[in-house]
Amino acid sequence: MASHDLIDRIRSRLEELNRSERKVADVILQDPAAATGMSIATLAQAASVSEPTVNRFCRNFEAKGYPDFKIKLAQSLAGGTPYVSRSVERDDDAAGYGDKIFGATIAALDDARRALDAKRIERAVDYLIQAKQIHFFGLGASGPVAQDAQHKFFRFNLPVMAYEDVLMQRMVAASCHTGDVVVIISYTGRTRELVEIARLARDNGAIVLGITAPGSPLAAECTETLEVITPEDTDVYMPMTSRMIHLALIDVLATGVTLRRGEDFLTHLKKIKDSLQATRFPAS
Amino acid sequence: MASHDLIDRIRSRLEELNRSERKVADVILQDPAAATGMSIATLAQAASVSEPTVNRFCRNFEAKGYPDFKIKLAQSLAGGTPYVSRSVERDDDAAGYGDKIFGATIAALDDARRALDAKRIERAVDYLIQAKQIHFFGLGASGPVAQDAQHKFFRFNLPVMAYEDVLMQRMVAASCHTGDVVVIISYTGRTRELVEIARLARDNGAIVLGITAPGSPLAAECTETLEVITPEDTDVYMPMTSRMIHLALIDVLATGVTLRRGEDFLTHLKKIKDSLQATRFPAS
DNA sequence: GTCTATTTTGTTGTAAAGTTACATATAAAA
DNA sequence: TTTTATATGTAACTTTACAACAAAATAGAC
Numbered sequence: 001m002a003s004h005d006l007i008d009r010i011r012s013r014l015e016e017l018n019r020s021e022r023k024v025a026d027v028i029l030q031d032p033a034a035a036t037g038m039s040i041a042t043l044a045q046a047a048s049v050s051e052p053t054v055n056r057f058c059r060n061f062e063a064k065g066y067p068d069f070k071i072k073l074a075q076s077l078a079g080g081t082p083y084v085s086r087s088v089e090r091d092d093d094a095a096g097y098g099d100k101i102f103g104a105t106i107a108a109l110d111d112a113r114r115a116l117d118a119k120r121i122e123r124a125v126d127y128l129i130q131a132k133q134i135h136f137f138g139l140g141a142s143g144p145v146a147q148d149a150q151h152k153f154f155r156f157n158l159p160v161m162a163y164e165d166v167l168m169q170r171m172v173a174a175s176c177h178t179g180d181v182v183v184i185i186s187y188t189g190r191t192r193e194l195v196e197i198a199r200l201a202r203d204n205g206a207i208v209l210g211i212t213a214p215g216s217p218l219a220a221e222c223t224e225t226l227e228v229i230t231p232e233d234t235d236v237y238m239p240m241t242s243r244m245i246h247l248a249l250i251d252v253l254a255t256g257v258t259l260r261r262g263e264d265f266l267t268h269l270k271k272i273k274d275s276l277q278a279t280r281f282p283a284s
Numbered sequence: 285m286a287s288h289d290l291i292d293r294i295r296s297r298l299e300e301l302n303r304s305e306r307k308v309a310d311v312i313l314q315d316p317a318a319a320t321g322m323s324i325a326t327l328a329q330a331a332s333v334s335e336p337t338v339n340r341f342c343r344n345f346e347a348k349g350y351p352d353f354k355i356k357l358a359q360s361l362a363g364g365t366p367y368v369s370r371s372v373e374r375d376d377d378a379a380g381y382g383d384k385i386f387g388a389t390i391a392a393l394d395d396a397r398r399a400l401d402a403k404r405i406e407r408a409v410d411y412l413i414q415a416k417q418i419h420f421f422g423l424g425a426s427g428p429v430a431q432d433a434q435h436k437f438f439r440f441n442l443p444v445m446a447y448e449d450v451l452m453q454r455m456v457a458a459s460c461h462t463g464d465v466v467v468i469i470s471y472t473g474r475t476r477e478l479v480e481i482a483r484l485a486r487d488n489g490a491i492v493l494g495i496t497a498p499g500s501p502l503a504a505e506c507t508e509t510l511e512v513i514t515p516e517d518t519d520v521y522m523p524m525t526s527r528m529i530h531l532a533l534i535d536v537l538a539t540g541v542t543l544r545r546g547e548d549f550l551t552h553l554k555k556i557k558d559s560l561q562a563t564r565f566p567a568s
Numbered sequence: 569g570t571c572t573a574t575t576t577t578g579t580t581g582t583a584a585a586g587t588t589a590c591a592t593a594t595a596a597a598a
Numbered sequence: 599t600t601t602t603a604t605a606t607g608t609a610a611c612t613t614t615a616c617a618a619c620a621a622a623a624t625a626g627a628c
Contacts, residue, residue: 018605036355040586050607055587066586067351067614071320074358088539094409095402097543098536102397105532106390113386118379125378141435144428148527151425243432244528248389252382255372259381302576324615334578339616350615351585 006076007032009061017060023047024057028073036074040066108241109248115229116252123224125256127207128153132179136162137169139194142185145246149183152254156261166193173197176206183209187228187242189216198222211246226253290360291316293345301344307331308341312357320358324350392525393532399513400536407508409540411491412437416463420446421453423478426469429530433467436538440545450477457481460490467493471512471526473500482506495530510537 010025017025027047028035035043044051058069088097128134134153138146143164150162163169170193173182182201186194189212198221202208210222219225228245294309301309311331312319319327328335339350347353372381412418418437422430427448434446447453454477457466466485470478473496482492482505494506503509512529 020606037352039584041584051586052588052608053606056606067354068321070351070355071358074355075361077359088543090543092543093402094405094536094540095400097539098400098402098405099397101536101539102393102400102532105535106393106397109386109390109393113383113390116379116382116386118377118382121378121382141432144432144435147428147431148425151428244531247528247531248386251389252378252385255381255385256378259372259374259376304577323613325613335614336579336616337577340577 006061006072017057020047020049020053021057021060023049024054032073032077036070036077105241105244108245112228112245112248115227117227120224120226121252121256124209124226124253125260127181127209127224128253128257129260130179131158131181131207132177133159133181134161135172135176135180135182136160136185137172137182137194137197138162138164138185139166139191141240141243142187142246145185145243145250146183148247149185149250149254152250153257156257166197169193169197170200173201173206174204176201176204178205180204180206181209182206183211184218184222185246186210186212186216186218187240187246189213189218191218194218195221211249290345290356292360301341304331304333304337305341305344307333308338316357316361320354320361389525389528392529396512396529396532399511401511404508404510405536405540408493408510408537409544411465411493411508412537412541413544414463415442415465415491416461417443417465418445419456419460419464419466420444420469421456421466421478421481422446422448422469423450423475425524425527426471426530429469429527429534430467432531433469433534433538436534437541440541450481453477453481454484457485457490458488460485460488462489464488464490465493466490467495468502468506469530470494470496470500470502471524471530473497473502475502478502479505495533 007029011029014022014025024043024047027043038046040051040054044054047054055066058066061069061072063069063072088100092100136146136149136153138144143162146162146164150160153160161172163172176182180201182198184194184198189195189210195217198208198210198218202221202223207224208222210219210225211228212218212222212225214225214227214229219227226249228242228249291313294313298306298309308327308331311327322330324335324338328338331338342350342353345353345356347356372384376384420430420433420437422428427446430446430448434444437444445456447456460466464485466482468478468482473479473494479501482494482502486492486505486507491508492506494503494509495512496502496506496509498509498511498513503511510533512526512533
């Protein structure tokens, strides 16, 4: 949909450019943001080429002229999702794969942000507010996510637990009551055990919230789901970005609960924060 | 650094503008995209004002001049400079705080990406490659991060553990040998215990990698540190974004190690992934 | 109300930026 | 080599943006 990233287009066409235009491209790619602030003369000088060359370069990229090109560049810098997830190559150096991994993570979060469904969040917060007890379930890589959630919700002064193994999860699900909320975090939503556990918990009167893939078997068993679009996991070197989205979603839920709890609860939060100060070295 | 949505700023300041500048604002707001394509003369005419008026208008909005203003406008147009961390307000709805939290997280990751130090990563990977054993230490909110790291490095066929409590960490540190690598994850780098543990581990011949704040007491005790700029934690509603950065950094390290291990190791990774298939429902 | 002070807006001229047309250099083909 | 095509630069030209000043308009004082 959105205008394809101009910067990427320049990068991909680097090879087919003349020697001089290549120089121009290099200067622009080296710091696109800076380029948006340069005059055609400045840029020409920085690339050691003449001004018309810069102008021709701009026309090569579907711009009416230099100012128009700068506008397009500025747009692609801001919104055109500069964080295209490029895959890590075998011969990348640290700068390369570091940049790509952060880029992919950011891109994934950005996508998730766009897909955010306010109504579902609102409803999930509703359930959490009313909970007498909260259980976070996650297996494998989602285990730490569940733990993180526990840390977050711990502050709300109610029993919160995180379980990372199927046995415990099943036991907890089996002993659920009305008033319990079970939050199941699963990347695929296709893990057999978890689907059964969700059903079990719900049969026992618990509210089951799923942070999982839309349309998955797990999603079908949940009272409410926060859907996370699962990107293709084809790339060998690329780490799972989905758990980042899960974490952010949990932040959102925790914030939602905090906001609902209102003013007086803030002082309580502050107190917890302050209590940690004692264990720390004073800031230099 | 970056200014947030220029269009919003114009809209909010509509009232306090002069009659002529107001006219300029109206024309711009009526079709901002078109405005980015206009010359100062065209825009002046469209607003029935003089060119200097337009120019003064631009300066009112922290632009150097008209062209600069157009650049800023173009940026804000292409998605409103999406990644600026705005703070959550008491009366935000789910759409509001959801968006802000994701935005803040993305902004933090983006900052961290810029601050990435390839040489440090390279060195950290060097140490990890040579490790006979790896221990990840994290307290509180960093506990789950350590766990996540364990999951990641587990695949490398070497003993990896994660410890979340000071006692175990101290015991492990005390029994370290040459060949052990201890990775300490700490948001502030000012937790007394962790600083002592780092020293202890190092005294026993272990390599200590710190994922922590630059210039902190902990950083001083480490063999090598991956520095994470700690953003101000003043905001009550805003969750800690730093652990996201920590996670991404660990992804980077794990990827670095994978790349170094080379081709033959990839098949091993693939095998692990496939072994999980059996536990899942087939994709619909 | 008039008169002054202040702010707002427009006019003119100029410097800078961008563009065009053309000339020269460079490389490829004959 | 010469000839062609392509790439790049030079210089003239056009447009654009801006500064400095002048004219309105507005507000306040008398």
